[in-house]
Amino acid sequence: MPMKLLVMLGLIRLSAAADLPKPELMMDAVNTRYVLRWNYSTTANFTAQWAFSHSLSYRGVCFGVEAHCDYSAHLDYSGLFVLRVRAEAEGQMSDWAIREFCPDVDAALGTPSELVVEAGDSMVTVSFKEPMAESGEPMSSVLSQNSPEATMAFRLCFRAEDAPSQWQAKTLNTTLHTLSLPAHTRYCLKVRAFSEHFGKRSRYTPEQCTTTLGSSMLWRVLLPLLLLLVVLGGLGFLWTRRRWRQFLPSALPSSMMMDSKSHQPLLVPRENSCAVTAVVAMPTAEQAVSDGPALAPSPGPETGGCHC
Numbered sequence: 165m166p167m168k169l170l171v172m173l174g175l176i177r178l179s180a181a182a183d184l185p186k187p188e189l190m191m192d193a194v195n196t197r198y199v200l201r202w203n204y205s206t207t208a209n210f211t212a213q214w215a216f217s218h219s220l221s222y223r224g225v226c227f228g229v230e231a232h233c234d235y236s237a238h239l240d241y242s243g244l245f246v247l248r249v250r251a252e253a254e255g256q257m258s259d260w261a262i263r264e265f266c267p268d269v270d271a272a273l274g275t276p277s278e279l280v281v282e283a284g285d286s287m288v289t290v291s292f293k294e295p296m297a298e299s300g301e302p303m304s305s306v307l308s309q310n311s312p313e314a315t316m317a318f319r320l321c322f323r324a325e326d327a328p329s330q331w332q333a334k335t336l337n338t339t340l341h342t343l344s345l346p347a348h349t350r351y352c353l354k355v356r357a358f359s360e361h362f363g364k365r366s367r368y369t370p371e372q373c374t375t376t377l378g379s380s381m382l383w384r385v386l387l388p389l390l391l392l393l394v395v396l397g398g399l400g401f402l403w404t405r406r407r408w409r410q411f412l413p414s415a416l417p418s419s420m421m422m423d424s425k426s427h428q429p430l431l432v433p434r435e436n437s438c439a440v441t442a443v444v445a446m447p448t449a450e451q452a453v454s455d456g457p458a459l460a461p462s463p464g465p466e467t468g469g470c471h472c
């Protein structure tokens with residue numbers, strides 16, 4: 165019996181032993197797209213198969229001269245699999261090249277896409293698309309289906325364009341967010357996805373830059389107008405006081421006299437409106453300034469800063 169087995173094993177080894185080398189496998193796995201690639205020095209046909217790691221009953225996926233095989237449609241995200249590939253040419257076969265593969269451990273998280281930054285008054289609105297599975301559903305759903313407590317979040321990094329190394333960061337759990345930032349400043353932003361539970365982090369998106377708008381633009385137009393009004397008001401007041409009463413008191417109807425008396429009260433609402441405008445403008449500027457540093461120390465649950 166042991167003799168028979170040895171002979172059989174020997175036969176198997178003989179038939180499989182070959183001059184053809186095994187392909188060198190490399191897994192290219194992002195989100196739920198799993199493409200196994202290999203290099204091979206000569207033209208050959210390749211057989212690519214997979215099995216559950218516990219059963220080792222193999223099923224074929226690819227056969228042909230192409231040096232890659234897309235396993236995406238065959239493997240569940242939470243499974244543990246064994247993939248194998250062999251080459252055959254001129255009636256000879258190579259040994260199987262074998263690779264264990266566990267998507268929820270080995271597959272990378274894709275980078276968010278379509279990052280759009282839109283400037284507003286002392287703010288920037290950021291939107292982007294989260295990484296998507298091959299099925300078209302968001303990766304956050306795939307992750308939470310496989311592990312209900314697993315969530316996906318995003319790391320938003322931003323900096324003033326003239327301060328290249330001073331990144332500030334915020335952790336988001338939505339793909340739309342508004343940042344309060346100082347007005348009239350050019351900001352650059354980038355974002356990546358991560359899952360603490362699965363220990364996965366995507367790459368950062370390329371940076372997008374925009375310049376914040378601000379109410380002070382309006383202020384620059386309003387200020388000369390207000391100054392003009394104050395000067396006119398002052399002149400009117402002086403003229404009223406010095407000339408009006410001296411030269412025209414008896415010649416004017418009483419209604420005009422009333423006007424000249426109420427001129428001083430008229431100036432008060434004008435000053436009031438000036439003060440109100442200043443009160444409206446100042447807090448937004450202060451708030452924007454105080455918001456900036458307040459965001460800086462928030463490290464979020466993810467560590468590792470903002471460098472790619």
Ligand SMILES: *[C@@H]1O[C@H](CO)[C@@H](O)[C@H](O)[C@H]1NC(C)=O
Nearest residue numbers: 188189190191201202203204
């Ligand atoms: C195939 O060859 C290229 C360049 O020679 C190399 O960069 C790549 O890593 C190789 N891939 C595998 C699967 O060995």
Ligand SMILES: *[C@@H]1O[C@H](CO)[C@@H](O)[C@H](O)[C@H]1NC(C)=O
Nearest residue numbers: 207208209228229252253254
């Ligand atoms: C690959 O297989 C096809 C079909 O079985 C065969 O016609 C072809 O000659 C094979 N190519 C090589 C390089 O063995």
Ligand SMILES: *[C@@H]1O[C@H](CO)[C@@H](O)[C@H](O)[C@H]1NC(C)=O
Nearest residue numbers: 314315316317335336337338
């Ligand atoms: C999103 O984050 C906020 C605060 O950061 C938290 O209150 C909320 O529960 C989170 N939502 C989800 C779906 O995780």
